[in-house]
Amino acid sequence: MLAAGTLAACALPVQQASHAAAPVPGIAAPPPVHDPLPPAPQARNVTVTDRDCLIVTLYYEAGGEGAKGLAAVGHVVLNRLDNRPPDTTICDVIYEKxxxxxxxxxxxxxIPGVIGTTQRWQNAAVIADAVLSGTIGDPTDGAHSFYSILQYGKRTPKWARKLTRTAQIGNHVFLR
Structure with a gap:
């Protein structure tokens, strides 16, 4: 993945681009490309407490799932947050009954006994930061719920039957 400014640094300035190549008779020039990539997602401003709540959730819910599975759970939390009143915090979403x-x-x-003590915790922290900064996109296609196939096997939980499945990543099925 390219850093935000990398693509812009590769582009020719407008005045150079107009002199880059002479037109070929009989062949129309392609339309100009003004914005080839969608804008990067905005980083979220969160408190240290909210960051820690997200890390601990990734640790316990998807700690053994790898980077994509961790990111998926992180995005579920943020997708839920986006559907809550503006003053709702990440911790509020996570600790909803x-x-x-x-x-x-x-x-x-x-929880303080596990903070930072294992590679699993460090992985959760790195992915939580990447999700919060917008570096990792949402692999769940907007999911706000998930369940573990280790817990439910091939059965779909009753609460999930009216939701739309958006992805399966590792041992989790994601829904909205």
């Missing part, structure tokens, strides 16, 4: 399985199983007081 019944939304993420790990919040029912892991006491908050035990």
């Amino acid at each position: 019944g939304q993420f399985g790990w919040t029912r199983k892991v006491p908050r007081k035990s």
Whole structure:
């Protein structure tokens, strides 16, 4: 993936581009390309606490899934956030009752004991930062929900039956 300014640095200035090649008689020039790439997603301004909430969610929900699976779960959180009132935080979304399985199983007081202690945690932190900065796009195509096939097997959970499947990444099925 190219950095945001890389493509612009490769482009010719407008005045040079108009003198770059003489027209060929009988062949129409192609239309100018003004904006070849969609704008990069905006980075999100979040608090340290919200960043930590996202990291811990990636750690517990998708820690063994690899970069794409971690990013997918991160985007589910952000997709949910985008559908909440403006003052809603990432932590608010994550700790909504019944939304993420790990919040029912892991006491908050035990979280400091795992922060930064493993490669799995470091991977979750790197991907969380990339998702928040807009460096990694949404591989779920706008999903706001997911479930684990390790938990449900080939059965679709009752709550997911009326949703549209958007992707399967690793052991998770993503829906909206």
